[in-house]
Amino acid sequence: MNFKILFIFSLSLVSVFAGRDFYKILGIQKTASTNQIKKAYRKMAKELHPDKNTEDPNASEKFQDLGAAYETLSDPEKRELYDRCGEECVKKEGANGGGGMDPFASFFGDFGFGFGGNDNRGQREVSKGADIQMDLFVSLEELYAGNFVEITHNKPVMKPAKGTRKCNCRQEMVTRQLGPGRFQMTQQAVCDECPNVKFVTEERVLEIEIEPGMTDGQEQRFTAEGEPHVDGEPGDLRLRIQTNPHPVFERRGDDLYTNVTISLADALAGFEMVIEHLDGHKVQIVRDKVTWPGARIRKKGEGMPNYENNNLFGMLYVTFDVQFPKQELSEEAKEQIRKLLGQDAINKVYNGLRGF
Ligand SMILES: *[C@@H]1O[C@H](CO)[C@@H](O)[C@H](O)[C@H]1NC(C)=O
Ligand SMILES: *[C@@H]1O[C@H](CO)[C@@H](O)[C@H](O)[C@H]1NC(C)=O
Numbered sequence: 001m002n003f004k005i006l007f008i009f010s011l012s013l014v015s016v017f018a019g020r021d022f023y024k025i026l027g028i029q030k031t032a033s034t035n036q037i038k039k040a041y042r043k044m045a046k047e048l049h050p051d052k053n054t055e056d057p058n059a060s061e062k063f064q065d066l067g068a069a070y071e072t073l074s075d076p077e078k079r080e081l082y083d084r085c086g087e088e089c090v091k092k093e094g095a096n097g098g099g100g101m102d103p104f105a106s107f108f109g110d111f112g113f114g115f116g117g118n119d120n121r122g123q124r125e126v127s128k129g130a131d132i133q134m135d136l137f138v139s140l141e142e143l144y145a146g147n148f149v150e151i152t153h154n155k156p157v158m159k160p161a162k163g164t165r166k167c168n169c170r171q172e173m174v175t176r177q178l179g180p181g182r183f184q185m186t187q188q189a190v191c192d193e194c195p196n197v198k199f200v201t202e203e204r205v206l207e208i209e210i211e212p213g214m215t216d217g218q219e220q221r222f223t224a225e226g227e228p229h230v231d232g233e234p235g236d237l238r239l240r241i242q243t244n245p246h247p248v249f250e251r252r253g254d255d256l257y258t259n260v261t262i263s264l265a266d267a268l269a270g271f272e273m274v275i276e277h278l279d280g281h282k283v284q285i286v287r288d289k290v291t292w293p294g295a296r297i298r299k300k301g302e303g304m305p306n307y308e309n310n311n312l313f314g315m316l317y318v319t320f321d322v323q324f325p326k327q328e329l330s331e332e333a334k335e336q337i338r339k340l341l342g343q344d345a346i347n348k349v350y351n352g353l354r355g356f
Contacts, residue, residue: 019087022069030083034074038148041070042209127232136220136239138210140246144278144304146212153206153237156199156228167194167231199228206237213254213307214241249278254314255303259321260285267291267322275318277302285318293322 023030026040044066046052053059072078072090081090136151169191176184208220218241226235243251250257262271270288277283283302296319303314329337 020065020068022073022082022087025065025069026073032073034076035146035148037070037073038207038209039146041066041074045070127229129227129229129233129235131235131238132226133219133238133240135242136208137242137244138214139244140249140251141278142210143214143241143243143251144212147210148207149210150205150207151239153204153225154201155204155225157202158197158228158230159200161196161198163196164193165196166191168192197230208239210241211307212305212310215307216241216243218307248275251304253304254306254312256314256316257319258316259319261321261323262291264322264324267293267320283316291320291322293320295320 023032026032026037026044028036028040032040045063048059048063048066050059050063053063056062068087072082072087078090136149138147138149142149169189171187172190173185174188176186178184204225206222206225220239220241222237222239224234225237228234248258258275260273260275262273268290270286271291272284272286275283275285283299285297285299287297296317299316299318301313302316306312306314
């Protein structure tokens with residue numbers, strides 16, 4: 001009994017000391033890599049975002065916990081502190097260390113929904129700078145396993161400058177008295193005087209997640225990272241996924257295609273071979289039947305991961321080409337081959353129209 005009470009007591013002591021369990025909040029192991037942390041965060045942020053998670057009364061609290069967990073664990077220094085002595089420690093150190101970045105500011109684009117407050121924008125009728133659309137070239141390996149890439153982007157940022165400028169210009173009707181009983185109404189451009197601004201180029205590092213199974217043309221949107229507008233809000237930056245051609249695999253939908261050349265001897269006698277997949281794992285191919293040129297085999301589950309459900313994979317199609325020996329065979333060898341194969345001469349003339 002005593003032991004049990006002691007145990008409960010010490011447990012509660014630990015939790016008081018440690019603050020929130022950031023690993024538990026993110027659903028990851030203590031040994032998780034930075035990539036795994038980012039992945040977990042991104043996945044959970046999608047689920048827990050208060051815009052989506054409207055049923056849960058604790059949604060915004062959970063979302064804040066998640067943000068705090070991510071901010072701490074994604075920073076190696078803070079993570080080390082946290083591992084050593086918990087959340088309080090990180091907070092204390094963070095106060096003098098400064099630099100509390102907002103983890104939602106520019107990370108990972110906008111999660112495919114109005115993360116940056118896109119939704120309100122239509123109602124306010126604020127002028128907006130143009131969107132910038134750019135291609136982001138990625139490898140098939142990255143699309144298979146997922147990755148996080150950083151891009152550096154020089155962004156013009158508005159800064160206060162000396163003097164004033166005309167702003168909020170609009171057309172207004174002005175009535176002037178021309179003489180007794182005579183008025184004239186004219187349209188006139190009216191502007192306000194606003195403090196002047198200048199644009200200063202700042203370097204911004206944006207981080208983009210290449211999610212497994214993404215397809216060409218899919219976009220990641222970064223709110224307000226596009227062209228600035230002097231009287232309004234900047235446009236967005238839209239990065240479009242484009243796959244670089246791969247030397248070994250070709251992708252069609254979720255399926256992968258590859259070509260393999262085998263020797264005539266292997267084609268007849270069977271063979272075993274290994275294809276190295278996009279993440280380095282080995283795909284074994286064993287044939288004991290005859291393999292003719294153009295034969296195609298399918299390996300289930302060895303294609304690309306499906307974007308919607310990363311546990312589903314497409315097919316891998318391997319098409320074989322057979323390399324015939326180039327050297328002349330001796331009369332004796334020819335005789336042996338004929339005997340071995342036991343094939344009668346086939347001299348079929350085929351004009352390509354009638355089928356076999
Ligand atoms: C919300 O949080 C309160 C207090 O932490 C807790 O008692 C309650 O069960 C939570 N509700 C849900 C739906 O998780
Ligand atoms: C395989 O060979 C075919 C025919 O030569 C070609 O069209 C296809 O692009 C090749 N596929 C790969 C992945 O190299």
